[in-house]
Amino acid sequence: MSSGWRDPLAAVERAYLLDRSTSLLRHDVRNKLASIRNMAFYLSKRVGKSALASEDARIELFLRQIDTEVTAADDLFEHFSTFSRTLHVRIKEPVSTGAAIAVAVDSARASTVGVAIAIDAEEATIQIDASEYALAIRCVFENALEAVHLEGTVEIVGRVTPNGYRIEVHDSGQGIAQPDEAFREFFTTKAGHIGLGLNIARNIAKRYGGQLQIATRDEGALVVLQVSP
Amino acid sequence: MRPEPRIIAARLAVLLVDDDEAYRFSLAVLLEDEIGVEVDVASTYDEATQKLEEAGNKYALVLLDQMLGSHPGQTLVPLVRERAPAARIMVVSGAEPSRAVEEAVDGVVLKTLAIPRLLEAISRQLEVRESATIALQNPTPGGPTR
Numbered sequence: 001m002s003s004g005w006r007d008p009l010a011a012v013e014r015a016y017l018l019d020r021s022t023s024l025l026r027h028d029v030r031n032k033l034a035s036i037r038n039m040a041f042y043l044s045k046r047v048g049k050s051a052l053a054s055e056d057a058r059i060e061l062f063l064r065q066i067d068t069e070v071t072a073a074d075d076l077f078e079h080f081s082t083f084s085r086t087l088h089v090r091i092k093e094p095v096s097t098g099a100a101i102a103v104a105v106d107s108a109r110a111s112t113v114g115v116a117i118a119i120d121a122e123e124a125t126i127q128i129d130a131s132e133y134a135l136a137i138r139c140v141f142e143n144a145l146e147a148v149h150l151e152g153t154v155e156i157v158g159r160v161t162p163n164g165y166r167i168e169v170h171d172s173g174q175g176i177a178q179p180d181e182a183f184r185e186f187f188t189t190k191a192g193h194i195g196l197g198l199n200i201a202r203n204i205a206k207r208y209g210g211q212l213q214i215a216t217r218d219e220g221a222l223v224v225l226q227v228s229p
Numbered sequence: 230m231r232p233e234p235r236i237i238a239a240r241l242a243v244l245l246v247d248d249d250e251a252y253r254f255s256l257a258v259l260l261e262d263e264i265g266v267e268v269d270v271a272s273t274y275d276e277a278t279q280k281l282e283e284a285g286n287k288y289a290l291v292l293l294d295q296m297l298g299s300h301p302g303q304t305l306v307p308l309v310r311e312r313a314p315a316a317r318i319m320v321v322s323g324a325e326p327s328r329a330v331e332e333a334v335d336g337v338v339l340k341t342l343a344i345p346r347l348l349e350a351i352s353r354q355l356e357v358r359e360s361a362t363i364a365l366q367n368p369t370p371g372g373p374t375r
Contacts, residue, residue, distance in 0.1 A: 023324075026323070026324070027324065028249075030324075031247075031252045031323060032249075032251065033341075034323070034341065035249065035251035035255045038252070038256055038259055041344040042255070042258060045262075045263075067343075
């Protein structure tokens with residue numbers, strides 16, 4: 001839908017993608033490093049008592065060095081992940097819900113050709129990081145646009161709730177067959193996608209005391225983004 | 230020098246739930262060799278559920294990976310409490326867990342910890358479990374009876 005050169009949410013989205021991918025990579029690499037340490041410890045215990053170790057002092061030295069190097073590699077990862085978390089500075093400020101929805105819809109990158117879009121959003125002002133909130137809405141909106149495959153309807157309904165604001169995005173697509181899987185990072189059924197959109201939206205909702213819920217209706221899907229900042 | 234992890238006298242059983250094969254295998258070997266426990270392993274949420282439902286009561290300790298595929302490891306906590314009420318639950322994690330996770334389990338240990346300290350932390354959980362069992366078997370004289 002965006003016709004301009006600049007994507008107003010590009011920076012916050014990049015920061016999120018880097019943070020999530022670093023975090024997942026750190027988890028996987030950490031498991032590998034921890035396995036190496038476990039095995040080095042085992043070998044050190046076994047070989048350390050053998051004749052081989054007394055014949056060649058470098059064996060024990062190298063086994064100890066494996067542990068030291070693994071610890072150093074883990075520290076490097078930790079520093080990098082700390083850095084990636086600081087790329088987006090959050091500013092909680094009064095944000096118009098209507099403006100956030102407008103930014104999200106205007107900057108969406110999925111095609112709207114053949115899609116009837118209806119917006120019925122109650123106006124409110126909430127304390128939240130404007131870019132993060134608009135990004136969360138855009139992720140849900142893009143997911144709906146992609147679900148209708150250039151033919152159908154997407155309806156956005158926004159309402160004030162006792163403790164925040166709720167946005168419901170209805171689409172007339174096929175529905176979400178595996179709602180649990182939709183939140184699995186890097187899981188997608190769509191070619192050319194990386195499968196992080198709804199996950200990003202859920203993380204942002206949780207950051208602001210809310211949640212993201214998915215339901216399949218008789219026709220299409222319903223995704224509800226609730227924030228309670 | 231840090232003391233060696235104590236070999237637990239009785240052969241207690243531990244359920245180790247972790248989706249990383251190499252980590253699961255290497256930690257199981259260390260637990261068996263260094264602490265002397267019997268280790269059952271599960272690599273998925275479903276496999277862990279099955280083991281707990283079949284023989285939850287045998288476990289003195291359940292070690293849960295914090296990120297277990299699409300399920301956070303702590304989602305198994307209610308089932309462990311139900312099927313293995315006497316078992317201690319410890320999260321073995323690659324990253325600092327949230328406060329909610331810390332409060333839901335009996336202990337947390339980071340995978341980045343030096344191995345002797347990691348084994349020591351796990352031994353301590355087993356010792357707590359053993360003390361609780363002994364106290365139950367030998368209630369204080371004059372204490373409440375059922």
